[in-house]
Amino acid sequence: MACQIWRWGNESLHFLPEKALWREIDRVLMVADLHLGKAEVFQANGVPMPSDGDAGTLNPLLDLCHAWQPKRLILLGDLIHARLGLTEHLRAVLRALPALCGCEVVLIGGNHDRDSWLEGLPQQPSQSLGDLWLSHIPETPPDPDQLNVCGHLHPVASVQSRSDRLRLPCFAFDPKGPRLVIPAFGQLTGGHECGERYQQWLVADDAIVPWLASFPNKRGRQTA
Numbered sequence: 001m002a003c004q005i006w007r008w009g010n011e012s013l014h015f016l017p018e019k020a021l022w023r024e025i026d027r028v029l030m031v032a033d034l035h036l037g038k039a040e041v042f043q044a045n046g047v048p049m050p051s052d053g054d055a056g057t058l059n060p061l062l063d064l065c066h067a068w069q070p071k072r073l074i075l076l077g078d079l080i081h082a083r084l085g086l087t088e089h090l091r092a093v094l095r096a097l098p099a100l101c102g103c104e105v106v107l108i109g110g111n112h113d114r115d116s117w118l119e120g121l122p123q124q125p126s127q128s129l130g131d132l133w134l135s136h137i138p139e140t141p142p143d144p145d146q147l148n149v150c151g152h153l154h155p156v157a158s159v160q161s162r163s164d165r166l167r168l169p170c171f172a173f174d175p176k177g178p179r180l181v182i183p184a185f186g187q188l189t190g191g192h193e194c195g196e197r198y199q200q201w202l203v204a205d206d207a208i209v210p211w212l213a214s215f216p217n218k219r220g221r222q223t224a
Contacts, residue, residue, distance in 0.1 A: 004171075004201055004208035008147045008180075009131045015171045015201055015208045018064050019183040021149065025130070029068055029103075031061065032076035032136070032151025033184035035112065037090050054090065056187035065101040073101050074129075076151040076182065077110025077136025079118070086116060095120045110136035110152065138179055147178050154184040156191030157200045157211055167191060170211065172198035 003022070004015040014022035021030040036054050065073060079094075080086060098105045098120070107113070109123030126135035133141030135150045155172040158165060169183035172194040183203060184191065194200065202209040 002207040004210070006201075008178075009145070011131050011147070013180075016064070017203055017206045017208055018060060019169055019185050019203055020064055021171075021180075021182050022068060022070075023129070023132075027069070027071040028074060028129070029065065029070035029072070030074045030076055030134070030149065030182065031064075031185040032182050033078045033110070033154060033186055033189055034058075034061070034075070034080075035078055035184070035186040035189050036080050036094075037086055054093075057185065058093065061185065062100055065103065070101075070103050072104045072106060074134060075105065075107045076134060076149070077108050078112040078151065078186075079107055079110070079121070080113055080116060086118075091119065094118055097121070108134055108136055138177070138181070140177075147180055149180050149182065151182055151184065153181050153194065154189055154191045155181050155194040155198070155200075156183075157202055158193060159202070159211075167193075169203045170194065171201040171203075171208070173200075174198050 002017065006013050006015060012024045014024060016022055019031070023030065034057050036057060105121060107118070107121045107123055108126060113123055126133065126139055128146065131146055133139065133146040133148045135148060137152045138150050139148055141148050155170050156167045157170045158167055160166070169191060171183060172181045173179070174197060181194065196212060200212040202211045
């Protein structure tokens with residue numbers, strides 16, 4: 001599958017069409033916003049939804065880990081949708097996640113993870129990784145030369161013609177942050193238009209498609 005290599009200072013980052021970010025230098029895979037257990041939360045509130053949504057999110061994650069063989073998987077928050085959706089089965093899956101993925105798993109806590117205890121996956125605060133500042137909600141890094149990499153916003157972009165309109169997940173870069181927002185990984189997540197303030201790369205047909213570049217980017221640059 002075609003990925004897009006994008007460089008920020010000394011960082012070489014791969015935008016993957018599976019809606020994940022790959023940090024080449026130390027084989028770190030990053031995903032955000034899985035929202036596991038969301039179907040069960042809706043069911044508990046009387047909304048009929050099928051219960052197989054987690055498989056549609058977890059199986060692609062395991063396939064991704066098996067394909068890229070990361071040394072570490074970093075979850076950028078909102079691993080679960082709510083404590084109400086933490087069934088015993090889901091808890092068992094999360095306990096086994098490092099073994100299933102074949103690597104260390106790090107969870108940076110998100111707003112949906114708050115007040116939930118996940119055995120074997122303690123929620124960690126925002127943190128540095130090389131020239132990156134990793135967080136769930138967009139933050140200002142303590143070092144002004146760092147790039148904030150985050151989730152939370154579920155960025156999507158609109159592609160339209162006279163007769164049709166599509167909303168596609170995207171990677172979104174705000175040069176004024178500077179901030180890179182990665183798309184939501186979960187199958188049952190919605191999206192929010194990120195607008196022309198962001199440079200955008202669409203996730204479409206198993207490929208990454210450069211789409212919108214409204215601002216000059218002095219540090220970030222892409223390569224084929």
